[in-house]
Structure formats: C-alpha cells, structure tokens
Amino acid sequence: MRKSSHIIPYFLLCSSLLCFYSARAESFIGVNYGIVADNLPPPEATAKLLQSTSIEKVRLYGTDPGIIKALANTGIGIVIGAANGDIPALASDPEFAGNWVGSNVVAHYPASKIIVVTVGNEVMLSTDQNLVSQLLPAMQNVQNALNAASLGGKIKVSTVHAMAVLSQSDPPSSGAFNPKNGDTMKALLEFHKANGSPFMINPYPFFAYQGDSRPETLSFCLFQPNPGRVDSGTGIKYMNMFDAQVDAVHSALKAMGFKDTEIVVAETGWPYKGDSNELGTSMDNAKAYNGNLINHLRSMVGTPLMPGKSVDTYIFALYDENLKPGPGSERAFGLFKPDLSMTYDVGLSKSTQSPAPSPDIPAPLAAPPAPITVTPAPTTPVVPLIPAPTIPTAPIIPVTPMNPTPRPAAGIRSIAISCRPPRSLVLILVMILAFTLEEVLED
Template sequence: MSFWLYTVPSFFIGIIPQFHNLCDFFAVEATIGVCYGHVGTNLPPPAVAINLIKANNILRIRLFNPHPEVLQPFSGTGIELLIGGPNEIIPILANSLVTTSIKWLQSNIFPYVSPNQVKYFVVGNEIFLKDPFYSLYIVPSISKLYQALQTIGLATNIKVSSSHASTILSNSYPLSSGTFDSNVKQFLVPLLQFLSDTGSPLMVNVYPFFAYINNPKYVSLDHALLNKSAYIEHDKNLAYDNMFDASIDAFVYAMEKEGSNGIPVMVTETGWPTSGIDGASISNAFTYNENIVRRALNNVGTAKRPGIGLDILLFDMFDENGKSGEEFEKHFGIFGDNGIKAYNIRFN
C-alpha cells in the first residue's frame, strides 16, 4: 500500500473529452477486480469468500501469495486471477535456469488452478522503495518467469509484471512533470523495456486517500473522492478535476520521458478505509469505490488517454486485523468477516 506524497498544492484531474495521438493504444473494456488479502485472524474461509465474489459479479481477484488452501478453491470458478509470490522466491528465480521457474509454476500454481484462470503474475509488491534488497532481481526473475511461460505455451495468455507504489515518482506536480525517482531508474528502465516488449502493463498502487489525509489544507475531499466540483486545473491543455486520474497520467508522462509511450497502466490497488482516522468512513469509502467502478466500467480513461480502458483492483476484500501500521490500515474491507457488505457497491 503506497503513500502519495505532496510538497506543493495537489493537482486534480477530470475528463474533458480531448483526442490525441493514440496510435500506440487500442480501446479495451476495463475490468474491475478486488484484492483478497489474508493478514487477519478472523477472515471467512476461502469457500465463503468465493461465494461472495460470485454473488457480487466480481470477475477478477488478486492474491498476494499462492497459498494452496486459498488458491485451490478458485479452481473451476471462472474467476480470473492475478497471482503474486513471496519475496524470497524472487532471487531464486532470477539466479536459476528457466527450468526452476517452470518447476515453480508446476509445483505452486498449476496443480491448484487451471492456467486459463490466471491472467497475470505479479512479481513483487512495492519492492523498489519498500524492500529494495530485491530490486536487482525483479527484471531477471520476471524474464525467467516469462521464458518459462513461453516454454510451456502460456506466454500469450498470461502476462508478467510487478506492482509499484506511487512514490516511485519523484515529481508529480504539475503532472506533466511526472518523473521517476532517480534511485529506482536503474531497475525501472529495464522493466519498462520488458513491459514494452511483452505487451504487459505497468502496475501501480494509487491511493488518493493518503494525499487527502496528509495534505488536507490543499487536497479537498471531493477531489480525492472523484466527486465533481467547480475546481478544474489545466495542464498541457488537458482538464483535471480528480486526483485518481492525475496519478495515472503522471505515470504516463514519466514513462514518456523514458521513451516508453505505449505501455498500459494497470491499477493493482486502490481504495478507501471505512474507519480509523478522520476522513475514513463508510460513506467516503462507498463514494470513492463506487466512483472508481463507474468510471472504469464506462471506459472513461484519463484526460491523456481518453476512452482507453483501465483495469483496476479495489483494496480490499475484507478488513485485515493483522495489518501493521496505523489503525485505518486494518479497515479497507468491502465486506465484513460475516460476509455482509460494508456498503452497497455494485461491480457491474
């Protein structure tokens, strides 16, 4: 989970339809999914969670680790999966032959769930700044995993990438000045090349909530919640009235500065807590997530990439009482541990 840091008044983004050179992109229908974390002591069994997922028409789930007892119940459900792996496996895959990656897939993933349900492997979550020891191994491990998928004939159906915190941007205001942190460029630029070569997305975790609670003087609640307001900021002849889209376009500008113009952006985490701090409430969580879902399913895109579908995963399926950090970190759940929705969000 990433913090979006502001040292100047926030930028805000919205959509005024404008058309640019989209030759590197194609319109796709966006998919909304939900992250399914397991850092808790009172979580319902996976079978109960899967029933909730199916009953609420949630099409895609992100699992942070491929625990067999969680992975296997998804088999045959038709639910699409993004699957992560433990950090300790990253150097092993990076420093071994491709056969090691094949064995890992055949031992830890495909005995429990069919390959046709797996859409992405997410190698590392917020590694570059949170667990920098593993940074050196990200691209080599991703490359080995991709080669393994090629070898077993699955590389066209399963994409491989890595998920990153918003703070890999050293500058994001104005958003057209979006620039990657110089400390991570040596690892990030090769990653961008891999993503470009394989048609995989840059995966980012985006939380306007953090910008709001860290800078309430400059960041209005409406802009953070994607509510319409009278304030519109202009940058590069584009109009912005909410913070979520601004975060996405800042990444697009940052990639362009590195010569990577056609890489899609995928939001692997975003959400709003229901309690634990001022600004966290059931009402605000509903408003934020509902606005995110509606924009995604309507393929609104962003001001810089209008009409380009944006795949998004909401965080989180359940409250996780084992999360460390501030109290609000434990309260991002869309569902209670009793299976009842915290608020009446719709996923279609």
C-alpha cells in the same frame, strides 16, 4: 406473414450479444484478496460471494492453493504473487523458477484462470539494492518458465509499484520516474514491452488527502463535484485525483519512451475507519470513493490522457485483515465482512442490482481553478487533528506541493459522464437490425 421460425435465432443472437456486452462492461473491475487475518470465511464461500458480484478479477498476494482451487471454473481472473523473499532464488536459479511455476501455475491452469504473476511488491522502493537488482532477472526466469510450459502468451509477468517510484507528478503531464533507478526502470519497461505485460501501480487518493486535508481536496479525491484543477503543462482540467495520479504514471512512461505500455491499478481504496489522527476515515467517504470510482470506471470515459478506456483496477480490499500491523486504517478497507455481508453498498452485487452513485456535472466555476497536486502515498502520514471537512463553496486556493513518500503494502454523486449506451438500447438496436434482415430475406 412473418415466419416465426426465423425469430427465435434472432432472439438468441440478441441475447448473446447483450450478455457479451454485459460481461465486457465489468471486465476492468477487480479486488484485492488479502488473508492476514484469523476470521476470514472459507475460500469456497468467498468464491461464491465473488460470483454474486460484478467483480471479474482477484489479486492475491501469494499463491494459496486453497484459494486458487476454490476459484477454479468460476471464470474469475486471478493474479498470483511471488513474495519479495522469493526473488533471490527466482533470479539466481532457473530451475527454482521452473518448479515455482509448475507448482503455482501449471498445477492449477486453466481451470483456475491465472492471468498475471506479480514478482515482488514495491521492490523498487527497497533499501536493499541487491533485491532491486535481482527483480528483473527473477521476472525473466519466471517468464522463461511460463514460455517453457507454453503459457507465455496467456499469462503475463509483472511487478507492483508504489506511486513513490515517481519523483515528479505535479502536474500530471510532468510525471517522471526517480532518476536514481533510471537504468533499472528502463530495463523493466523493456521487459514489459517485449512481453506485452502491464505496468502495475498503487495510486491512493486517500493518502494524498492525508497530506493536504483541505475540504476542496477531499471532494477532489472522492470524485465529488469540485471546481477542478488545471494541469499547467497541458491546460487540461482534472476533476478527480485518481485520473491525475494515473495520468502522471502515463506521462512518466511516455517520457521514458513507453507510452503504449498498459497501466493496471493494482491497489486503490479508502478506509471506512481509522485512528483519531487519520483524517477522512469514515464510512461515508469510503462509500463515496469506491462507489464513485466504480461508476467512473463503468462510464468508460478513461482519463484525460487515455480517453475512452478504463484501466483495469483492483480495489483494496475484499475483506478487512484484522492482523495487519500499522495504523487503524490498515485494518478497515474491506468491502465485505467475514460473514459475507457488505460493509457498505457500492453497487457490485448482482442480486440487489444496486447502482453506483449516478453521474453528475460539476457546477460552473466561480473562479479559475488552482494548479493540481498529485501525491504518492505516504508511509505514516502525520497531520494535525482537525474537524471533519465539508464541501466548500468558496473558490479553490493554491495547492501546496506534498513530499512523496511510499506506502507499504455519504457520497455526493460522481462527476463522470457515461459515454456507453444503455444495455436496453443495445438490445433494441440489435433487434431492429434482426427484424430488418428478416424483411430483406422474405423479400
């Protein structure tokens, strides 16, 4: 007869393994938490909201102590940022860097789980060459200050780039950094390699669609069924713009000799409304992009050049920021409203357990797919006003390359196919193993 005293420990083991599996499964989903608004809920309410979701990481654009303290003891990873205006002092004065780290990191860690310090935002695109040249010394001084506080191996130092740091991205395999910043970029990449820190980038398929508003481009950007686009350099067929943009960055890193540098998507998202000349801004498209992106990340298929691993991705944004300047879309990226209700459901809530759009397989091609075009985000795209696009039935036509320019700081099912076993299967397999061991022990 089976000894029941052995069963309880095995059930605990199974439960622990399942919890670990579940936690790991969502560790790559983050969100941007901007505060350029006058109607946001208190940080404590936001912390509770985040705990009710599967969001594991939050990126802040500054070092608001109220927010950092509110996130203490939640287990949520926090990215904090030093502003572009702080870079000259951080670069020239190690004591200033030490005080900055002491006030904004040491004072909160480890209760507040700070994981990355970003120094500046899209600095490499600045017209101020002095600022560009000061970026690396500022990062080095912050790193030295973290090392002095015995946090160098626990908290990484990075900076955030726009896609326009690439001078070439079409096709993805030809990805290359702008040669005018070649020496500075190489030095930055040496810093990342030496410290094991990530290269952080802001890919926005939404802005690529603004530059090429054909219906087939919309489906390609939204992870919806489409004929796909072939990289002429590798023969790889891409099924969505997000993978193509991330792989273009990977190719650029590889071309510089840093193919093992980790890539983190610091921002990506889709606005649910915008000005009349901003094509593709709708609730359905925002829900499709973010929902299918989350589904794609959860599938763990990775990208064609980096298979089997989802990059850490921070979705823009947690809330709308009603005081941000620029076109209407800049104030309409929020996943949640100030009253903490969802703007639309993309399957992040733990309580509702609403799934992201389920995987689907693209239909067979009727004709060879067109070459791929991957475009960095434009600052203020100017495109003609045309009727909202619909998914085409005709074969895809050639893509006109789009000029790279920087961006300042209802859905058809996703084509991603999950390679990860269901949680229930994992539990069953572990339980079978446990009871098999039980039999062996009894014999």
